[in-house]
Structure formats: structure tokens, C-alpha cells
Amino acid sequence: MAVGLQVVGLVLGVVSWCLQSSCTSSQVWKVRSQVESLTSSQWQFEGLWMSCAATSLGSLQCSRFKTVLGLPAHLQACRALMILSMLVSLASIIVSVLGLKCIKIGRTSEPTKDQIALSGGIMFILSGVFTLTAVSWYAARVINDFYDPLYGGVRFELGTGLYLGWAASCLAVLGGSMLCCSCRKTSPVPPAGQFSYNYSTTSRGHSIYRAAPAADSGSTKAYV
DSSP states (O other): OHHHHHHHHHHHHHHHHHHHHHHHHOSOSEEEOSSSOSOTTEEEEEOSSEEEEEETTSOEEEEEOOOSTTSOHHHHHHHHHHHHHHHHHHHHHHHHHHTOTTOOOTTOOHHHHHHHHHHHHHHHHHHHHHHHHHHHHHHHHHHHHHHOTTOOSOOEEEOHHHHHHHHHHHHHHHHHHHHHHTOOOOOOOOOTTOOOOOOOSSSOOOOOOOOOOOOOGGGGOOOO
């Protein structure tokens, strides 16, 4: 049962890392709303790294953001969170593989492998939290700008990249939780060469009787 949980949790973690990579490189985090668009034959969408415009004729033009310091603070934070989540998720995959019970590496004991798998699960959950924070923050800004009556810029709607991020965060948290649940608590094993004693005063063991010591031969002499 524990081995199955670990394998399924690791598979979910690998899938979440793939979705995180797709989400980070996606250029469709937000799409221009068709409500204000004069024609439906043009689309404009943006991601974390560039802005693109497409037409119904098949032409696509993308331009990278030329500055970093001039970008909004939430965009810079989302970039950092997504990169950090990918790095943590990649490290958790390696750690989780080393902690699988079905993989024998050297003379690693079972309690040690459980601790390694637990560390991998916690890292998966942390990676999912980073991704969830990034996409939710970005989506909140898009929704706030869309409903803000004083906003003078172009209004956008949620893109498919955000949904990829939400799916990746859910799979990462679920996979990490399964890895953590697969680690059972074991009683500590005494080191080699030592023994544990369990003495109870209520139990009556076997009584050992010893013979009284022999009296001194000088005291047993008879006087005539």
C-alpha cells in the first residue's frame, strides 16, 4: 500500500512539473477581452515574458518585454515564484526517487527512506503553493483591472496559462500529500549489541532461592 502511494505521488509530481514548465513558458496568461474589441479577427495576449498579437489570416507577432525594472511588481514576483516552484519541484522529484521503497540504494534503512520520501512530499507541496500563489495573484490583478471603472488601459481576461498553473498546483499538492501519507511511524530500533529490558513490578517472576552460607568451622566445634 505504501509503495503504491509513493509511486502514484511521484507520477503526479512529475506531471505537475511538466504543467509548471508549460505554464511558465505560456504566452496566454491573459487575453484581450472581445467586449472592447472593434473586430473579432484580431487577438492580443500576454504572458510572463512577451506580448503577442495574432490575426485571422494566420500572422503572429510577438515582442519580448525589453525591460525588467519597468515591469509591474506583480509580474516580476510571478516570474520569480514560477521559476522557484520549478526548481523546487525538480529537486523534489530527485529526492522522492531516492526515497521510494521499491528502489534499493546501498544499505539505506527503511526509516531513513521514509524520511527522504517525506522530505520529497513536503517539497512538492511547497512547489504547489508557489505556483498557486503566482497564478492566483496574476488572475486577481487581471480581474481587478477588468472590473475597475477608472482603469484606462486595455482590458484583458483570464488565459489558458493560468488554468495550467492551477492544475499544476493541485497535482503537486496532491502528489506531495500522498508521499507524506505513505511514511508510517515506526518504533525506534535499539542499536546492535544493546538489549531493551521491560521490568514490571506487578508481575511475579520466578523466585530464586540460594543456600545459606556455611557457618564458620570454628563455631561448630564441640567442647568436651
